[in-house]
Amino acid sequence: MSFDNMAQFNIVLVLSLCLSLCLLPHPTSAQLKQNFYSKTCPNVENIVRNVVRQKFQQTFVTVPATLRLFFHDCFVSGCDASVMIASFGGNKAEKDHPDNLSLAGDGFDTVIKAKAAVDAVPSCKNKVSCADILTMATRDVVALAGGPSYAVELGRFDGKTSTSSSVSGNLPKGSFDVNQLNSMFIKNGLNQTDMVALSAAHTLGFSHCNQISSRIWGSKVDSTLNSAYAKQLQAMCPRNVDPRIAINMDPSTPRTFDNVYYKNLQQRKGLFTSDQVLFEDSRTRPTVNAWASNPNAFNKAFITAMTKLGRVGVKNSGNGNIRRNCGAFN
Numbered sequence: 001m002s003f004d005n006m007a008q009f010n011i012v013l014v015l016s017l018c019l020s021l022c023l024l025p026h027p028t029s030a031q032l033k034q035n036f037y038s039k040t041c042p043n044v045e046n047i048v049r050n051v052v053r054q055k056f057q058q059t060f061v062t063v064p065a066t067l068r069l070f071f072h073d074c075f076v077s078g079c080d081a082s083v084m085i086a087s088f089g090g091n092k093a094e095k096d097h098p099d100n101l102s103l104a105g106d107g108f109d110t111v112i113k114a115k116a117a118v119d120a121v122p123s124c125k126n127k128v129s130c131a132d133i134l135t136m137a138t139r140d141v142v143a144l145a146g147g148p149s150y151a152v153e154l155g156r157f158d159g160k161t162s163t164s165s166s167v168s169g170n171l172p173k174g175s176f177d178v179n180q181l182n183s184m185f186i187k188n189g190l191n192q193t194d195m196v197a198l199s200a201a202h203t204l205g206f207s208h209c210n211q212i213s214s215r216i217w218g219s220k221v222d223s224t225l226n227s228a229y230a231k232q233l234q235a236m237c238p239r240n241v242d243p244r245i246a247i248n249m250d251p252s253t254p255r256t257f258d259n260v261y262y263k264n265l266q267q268r269k270g271l272f273t274s275d276q277v278l279f280e281d282s283r284t285r286p287t288v289n290a291w292a293s294n295p296n297a298f299n300k301a302f303i304t305a306m307t308k309l310g311r312v313g314v315k316n317s318g319n320g321n322i323r324r325n326c327g328a329f330n
């Protein structure tokens with residue numbers, strides 16, 4: 001390549017890099033801020049917290065269901081409550097993708113009830129987005145289960161589209177290795193540290209036998225699985241068991257949001273391949289070990305990662321709105 005060609009080539013390279021980087025919307029949304037509703041609905045955080053607490057007292061499933069719903073929402077076309085939309089007419093919505101089996105109805109119910117309580121205050125009516133209510137409710141369930149509480153950024157608008165086809169390939173799978181996990185999280189502006197921190201959502205809640213059958217019923221038991229734990233799993237999930245049978249993701253403290261998740265990994269008691277690889281892979285093992293022995297460091301990292309997750313694909317008044325009913329477009 002001659003010098004001239006090289007120079008031209010470089011200009012084209014810089015231009016195309018700039019086209020892809022300079023013109024993209026900035027990943028952290030300037031509109032988000034704490035106390036976003038201080039003028040329009042100053043009591044909104046207490047209203048949501050009270051509803052979430054009541055729901056939590058009725059059923060513990062509220063915790064994993066809400067946490068999972070938030071995660072699912074943000075990873076599929078941004079934190080815009082698109083996951084809440086019910087299918088209508090010919091449009092098959094996000095929540096009706098087969099991957100939604102992990103979305104328990106109690107997460108949806110929590111947001112719908114909190115929205116009703118917020119809208120019952122005349123000055124708040126139709127001012128607070130479903131996406132923000134889900135964000136607040138998620139913070140509240142984590143705290144109710146013993147995890148850290150934190151200030152949330154608010155100011156999201158609700159999305160105007162929701163399609164089942166947008167789900168495929170956008171959610172991490174239980175079979176993923178660290179490379180696959182990293183690339184899925186990096187797409188959403190989350191780095192490896194954030195990925196390890198958010199994986200601790202598996203410190204509570206449950207999954208289903210069909211999700212792990214290949215680890216315990218393959219030609220041999222997965223060698224990264226603790227053998228006593230593998231036997232327990234085989235007893236809970238015999239061959240040909242109803243695939244919908246639920247199993248706890250954290251075998252030690254399934255109802256507490258804590259760093260025991262990382263201690264379990266050290267003992268090779270990660271339920272999914274995507275959990276256990278965090279300890280098996282030398283890139284992430286130091287983080288697992290650090291947080292297994294330091295709950296405060298874990299809490300800090302979790303709050304950072306949740307805040308970054310809450311900024312993914314945020315909509316504004318141009319491409320979003322405040323939905324009147326979280327389950328339907330206005």
Ligand SMILES: *[C@@H]1O[C@H](CO)[C@@H](O)[C@H](O)[C@H]1NC(C)=O
Nearest residue numbers: 095096097098100103104105
């Ligand atoms: C999940 O999707 C199935 C259809 O694929 C649907 O019947 C079910 O109601 C959905 N579950 C939730 C919680 O929306």
Ligand SMILES: *[C@@H]1O[C@H](CO)[C@@H](O)[C@H](O)[C@H]1NC(C)=O
Nearest residue numbers: 190191192193194304305308
């Ligand atoms: C990930 O990002 C956080 C800041 O958001 C930073 O503190 C941390 O060092 C980063 N980790 C890696 C592996 O880049």
